Amino acid sequence: MSAITINSINKSPSSAIIFIHGLGDSGNGWKFLADILQGEKSNNKFNHIKFIFPNAPTIPLTVQNANKIPSWFDIYEMGSINAKDDTKGYLNSISTINNHIDSLIKDDNVPSNRILLGGFSQGGSLTLSQVILSKHKLAGFISCSGFVKIIPELLKYKSTDNISKSIPNVDTEILQFHGINDRMISFKYAQQSYDFFKNEFALPNLKFIPIDGMGHQVVNEQLIEIVKFIEKTLPPLDSDPNYKSNL
Incomplete structure (x- = not known):
């Protein structure tokens, strides 16, 4: 599995973040998040976290005249909830993310509920889908400029009898950020995506x-909220020498 990996400052991680990049980018494009959290200004609050920034495969992209570009799945039409899906490519990428999660659990002994999943654009889409598809209960989800895809596949997991059993993350906290001025993935599409997950799965913590004023990008206002969310969902354990309980 190709990825940029930033080990925890502590000898053994007790938490982990997997953050998935967007179209045409690489894992290195989001390494700055680890740099921020492991920097001097963080006051050692995130030393227990290991970071995984997966790299997408380079594939021919239909909307780019079949030019090869790093992409988690093929795109046939930009920015439409009704566009044709590359279901096979999408699910292959979901499998890649699942492999990273399984590796953290098995190789690093990080419990699934101490793993946070996030992503931007295509990565944000995969993150939203993993709320429904993941077999593991995770710590939280962060979608930046994400959108819903593979709706028929997601609806297979809908259960009115025991939704908490079919979807372990039905009550997990999820942040879905989107720029009102996004011209690549329209705000309307983002709202439709939110409505889909809220209406079809009744996610209480989405x-x-x-x-306002943000396009298809990341801004400081958003990063501040992301850091707060990480601090809330992945606090150091009591056994961490740098952890000072506020209780």
């Missing part, structure tokens, strides 16, 4: 956060 929070939609519009950001």
